[in-house]
Amino acid sequence: MKKAFIIIGGVALFFLTSIGGLYLLGYHIYNNVSCNTFNIDNIELRTGLNIPEVTQTECVCDENSKLSQFTIDSEQVNLHDYIAQNNFVRQNDHYTASGSNPDTRWNANLDTSNYQLSVMIEYKISSKERRE
Numbered sequence: 001m002k003k004a005f006i007i008i009g010g011v012a013l014f015f016l017t018s019i020g021g022l023y024l025l026g027y028h029i030y031n032n033v034s035c036n037t038f039n040i041d042n043i044e045l046r047t048g049l050n051i052p053e054v055t056q057t058e059c060v061c062d063e064n065s066k067l068s069q070f071t072i073d074s075e076q077v078n079l080h081d082y083i084a085q086n087n088f089v090r091q092n093d094h095y096t097a098s099g100s101n102p103d104t105r106w107n108a109n110l111d112t113s114n115y116q117l118s119v120m121i122e123y124k125i126s127s128k129e130r131r132e
Contacts (some may be wrong), residue, residue, distance in 0.1 A: 016021065033066065033123060035059030043068060043119050046104045047065050049086050051117070052077040072115040099122050 030045045032038050039059055040051045043066075056071040072079070077119040082088075088095035088110055105122045 032061065033061055035061045035066065035068070039066075039068060042066075042123065046101075046121055047097075047106045047119065048107065049101065049108055049119070050082075051119075052082055054117075063123075065120065068119050068121075070117045070119075072117055074115050077115075079110075079115070083110065083112075 017018070030042065032042050039057070043049065051070060051074040053076040054070040055073050057068065058070075059066065059068040062066070072082075076122040081103055083095055086097060086108075088097045088108070093111070093113070095112065096108065097110075098105075103124045106120065107126065108117065108119045110117050
């Protein structure tokens with residue numbers, strides 16, 4: 001009986017530790033302002049947009065903002081479906097999507113003529129405040 005409790009306790013501890021680790025990883029990705037690490041994941045978590053398969057990425061960031069530009073892989077991504085799934089709205093010759101939450105304001109522009117996706121994120125809370 002004692003052995004069963006130890007096994008059950010060990011399994012429960014393993015699952016709780018795993019869940020806690022996944023939560024901390026998501027928290028780290030969400031609060032990462034870098035262009036070097038988890039850039040696409042950070043954008044997806046903060047905006048709710050799906051960044052599709054890309055062939056090229058450019059990113060510039062500072063403490064309070066990030067501008068990422070992607071060249072979407074035209075052979076793997078159907079732009080019509082991508083636009084519909086991510087709620088882009090047509091404005092003149094391109095598509096836009098935008099939004100905000102308590103700590104992020106963002107704007108995305110999609111140029112279908114050259115498969116360019118630009119995402120601008122403004123962090124309402126500085127990285128120094130996030131670390132404290």
